[in-house]
Amino acid sequence: MYSFKNDYAEGAHPRILKALSDTNLEQSEGYGCDEHSLAAAALIKERLGGDSDKVDVHFLCGGTQTNLTAISAFLRSHEAAVGTNMSHIFVHETGAVEATGHKVLTVPTTDGKLYPDGVQAVLDAHPGDEHMVKPRLVKISNSTEIGSVYTLKELESLSRFCGEKKLLLYADGARLGSALCAEGNDVTLADIRRLTDAFYIGGTKNGALLGEALVITNDALKEDFRYHIKQKGALMAKGRVVGIQFEELFRDDLFFDLARHANGLAQLIASALKKAGYSFLTDSPSNQIFPILPNSIISKLQKNWSFIVWSKIDESRSSIRLVTSWATKEEVVREFIKEFE
Numbered sequence: 211m212y213s214f215k216n217d218y219a220e221g222a223h224p225r226i227l228k229a230l231s232d233t234n235l236e237q238s239e240g241y242g243c244d245e246h247s248l249a250a251a252a253l254i255k256e257r258l259g260g261d262s263d264k265v266d267v268h269f270l271c272g273g274t275q276t277n278l279t280a281i282s283a284f285l286r287s288h289e290a291a292v293g294t295n296m297s298h299i300f301v302h303e304t305g306a307v308e309a310t311g312h313k314v315l316t317v318p319t320t321d322g323k324l325y326p327d328g329v330q331a332v333l334d335a336h337p338g339d340e341h342m343v344k345p346r347l348v349k350i351s352n353s354t355e356i357g358s359v360y361t362l363k364e365l366e367s368l369s370r371f372c373g374e375k376k377l378l379l380y381a382d383g384a385r386l387g388s389a390l391c392a393e394g395n396d397v398t399l400a401d402i403r404r405l406t407d408a409f410y411i412g413g414t415k416n417g418a419l420l421g422e423a424l425v426i427t428n429d430a431l432k433e434d435f436r437y438h439i440k441q442k443g444a445l446m447a448k449g450r451v452v453g454i455q456f457e458e459l460f461r462d463d464l465f466f467d468l469a470r471h472a473n474g475l476a477q478l479i480a481s482a483l484k485k486a487g488y489s490f491l492t493d494s495p496s497n498q499i500f501p502i503l504p505n506s507i508i509s510k511l512q513k514n515w516s517f518i519v520w521s522k523i524d525e526s527r528s529s530i531r532l533v534t535s536w537a538t539k540e541e542v543v544r545e546f547i548k549e550f551e
């Protein structure tokens with residue numbers, strides 16, 4: 211049984227394990243103040259261009275922890291976040307953001323993305339009335355929960371809209387590497403820095419054992435952020451564990467190479483399935499694809515392959531989610547494709 215269930219089924223890229231092992235006996239400062247975490251933050255800042263020495267970089271363990279720590283720190287008690295109805299913070303984080311006291315307001319989506327008109331509809335439903343929560347932060351994921359990727363034009367328009375409406379824009383980058391390396395993508399890390407108030411760069415789903423790098427670009431959101439991390443139990447005494455991994459990922463192009471590898475293999479499957487005549491839930495150039503297959507074929511595939519059955523399309527067909535990772539092997543993908551020949 212081979213798994214296309216997710217991109218965190220394997221451990222870490224060998225270079226990351228080696229970096230952890232090579233530094234194992236070093237004594238370092240705790241709580242992310244070690245030289246590797248500082249070096250990793252500097253390497254990330256270099257990639258962000260412009261006046262990126264001004265951004266703050268914090269290393270956290272996982273996506274849910276990063277989302278809830280950031281969003282709860284950025285919002286005042288009566289303020290709410292806005293995301294799509296597929297948004298990870300709405301569907302898959304056990305109400306973690308809501309448990310910090312902030313409502314998550316949603317906008318229906320079919321392509322996984324959030325657009326200004328959808329956010330405007332939420333604003334219209336909350337017309338400055340203190341009997342309701344106040345929408346204040348717009349949360350997007352890039353790539354999205356269904357593998358789609360924002361264009362520069364889309365991000366610019368959402369960012370402009372947020373600026374006009376005094377909303378914060380926060381990007382969940384659990385799979386940012388995949389988005390940035392997707393075929394046809396025209397967004398850079400520097401664009402994300404320029405267009406958002408904060409975002410995170412996901413390591414867990416792109417070759418790290420674990421870890422996410424949160425980048426805060428808006429000065430007003432930086433103050434006392436480490437207090438918030440600590441209060442959420444997320445300030446790791448051995449912060450070096452994540453710092454060392456990001457140092458390795460950004461020492462050269464490893465982060466991008468791993469994402470490109472995962473994308474390439476997902477797209478290999480996608481083109482074989484397109485050739486075989488199947489359609490997809492969404493147009494995804496990233497490492498998650500959602501083909502629509504007859505239920506009979508899904509049952510047959512499930513004998514040798516594991517994956518998530520995503521949604522019912524009609525009585526006889528469902529969409530499935532196939533995810534490739536930095537560790538997926540091309541020969542395995544070719545074996546999978548043979549099932550459709």
Ligand SMILES: Cc1ncc(COP(=O)(O)O)c(C=O)c1O
Binds near residue numbers: 271274298351354414
């Ligand atoms: C877009 C997105 N955000 C956040 C997360 C949460 O990450 P974690 O499971 O590390 O908390 C995931 C996990 O799949 C995700 O896909």
